Amino acid sequence: MSHPLPESLAAPAVRALKGQGIDTLEDLASRGLDAVEDLHGVGPSAISTLRTALRDAGLSS
Template identity: 50%
Template sequence: MPKDKQDLTESDLPKLAQPAVRALRNAGITRLEEVAKLTESELKQLHGIGPTAAEQLRRAMADMGLDFSK
């Protein structure tokens, strides 16, 4: 299976707007555990991640017991 198809099937990210999806993909992020390694400020610096996407990711991480790095 091609790597990009594999990443999509293994992703546990919530449904996000395409600019946010592209921003995470370009940063090599496909899992919430990888998002949790970032501070919220670092996440928001990714071009395409706005307040809505950050909040969606925060909620999804909270559901899994994760939070942004401090």
């Protein structure tokens, strides 16, 4: 089962992630938050949202 990116994620962050081929939380987990935290549009709020979503989906420690 794949987990979509959180609906609460701001549009610029979603565009930045999708621009890197990250469409699901599994895609993100395979690359890690470090790989996306410097993308334009992915700020501290988006990182916090993504970290929580990964944890809730059981995709991070």
